[in-house]
Amino acid sequence: MFDIQEFYEAKSVEDAVKALSENENAEVISGGTDVLIRVREGKDAGKALVSIKNIEEIKGVKMLENGDLFIGAGTSFTHITNDPLIQKHLLMLGEAVDTVGGPQIRNMGTIGGNICNGATSADSAASIRALDAIVHLVGPEGEREVPISEFYTGPGKTVRKWNEVCTGFRIPRENYEGWSGKYIKYGKRKAMEIATLGCAAMVKLSEDKKSILDCRLAYGVAAPTPIRCKKAEESLKGADIHDEKRMEEYVKIALTEVNPRSSWRASKEFRLQIIATLAKRALEEAIRLQGGEIHA
Template structure:
């Protein structure tokens, strides 16, 4: 039996040293909600586990000096969902985190883990796309910042090198004129992996007229994708229920899903359009109330 080594560093510098020493078969663990399953199913066979849960510099949620929001990689989904800073600056991200798994998963799982796993079904990722977030990374060559859309390169593939770790994410706050929502579809109402998810944000100066529209779709392509066809159709256009139905159906043009045990290609395309339509329609009702 291969011996599995465990290390618990207390600083970023110590972590990077351990990654360099242990090589590519070292795996970083924080909440462990995905990794433990992969170890149990023998999908990964690391030489060493490096537990970064005791590094204070990568924990916390705060407003930065330049007016943006920074969320440390060790922040749990439960912490983000209940954060006043996030609820005010990016309510769709708080909503997305509130829909992740079970209470136990939300209390253990971290946003850094959700990003590093690079699953196209990750619930926080469409919201981060819409927020036009950046991922802060550190490695032997120092720190670097990668736009969220450039970070993901395919299913379970990212711009993160084996010798690097995620420090956190940073994004501009949505202004008071912005409306937003996050919706997901699973095989049940809760405790489910997304079959399809939709994140939306847009600037609304007057009812029915949106500018700076941003829409991201999850679990419908090798990575989360921006629905730019729909964005262009909605932007600067007066919308009513009939036109909303038409533009929502354009979402299928940005979908290239697979068929798997959770849903077929056609079902995912249809439900991406439906979730977007329902979200936009509900948003319109709230504005008129």
């Protein structure tokens, strides 16, 4: 049994905002793969749930007139993975959300719920952080845009107000065009596993594919919130893709920017090991995807 005060099916984003604003005990539910678990465990018992599951305007992936990509918050993981625009421009994100749970979870779960839960272990979080996405929120005062770098405020916490609805995530054209990226999830098993660590690396190579013009490195579960290792990124700009000394320095710097904790899944020391390994491995895979020749 679920201890739910009431359940309301919103007909539009505005309808959902109104329902949320009228009850401070209300909570948004979309796919329900996280919310219903919390309710069953008693963490959110007695909540009034406002469902945005059937609001079509917040579903799907589209390219805007300026070339930016917009992913509706209500888009399921399965849809994202299989969407032609994602496969062409954001393959890293498509692969990342394809590691979430099993097929049933991916069919139900949405990217909006995954990000708005604020969990640093969310499989979409590292990729969205690396892509510097813009979060679109709608509340009683209207719409606002929040850079993903400012969205997380702590473990399981974000700047989204209780009566705001996340409508989607915008990926600026300059954040995906000309880039290649790779997401690697580390877990104790290959399926149905919450990430022990998630790493997303992106790279933009020179025309001859021999040097790094720019790169990005983002992690989930390496700190209280998903993070970018910007000092490590800067250290590799202009480096030859075969420069092992620069690569080693990049890994060392990344380790100074993270702050993992020990948990029942892994110790802090083990996570630091994985962070170092994946910093190099994910970047090398991204380089290969862009046509650079990396010899193991």
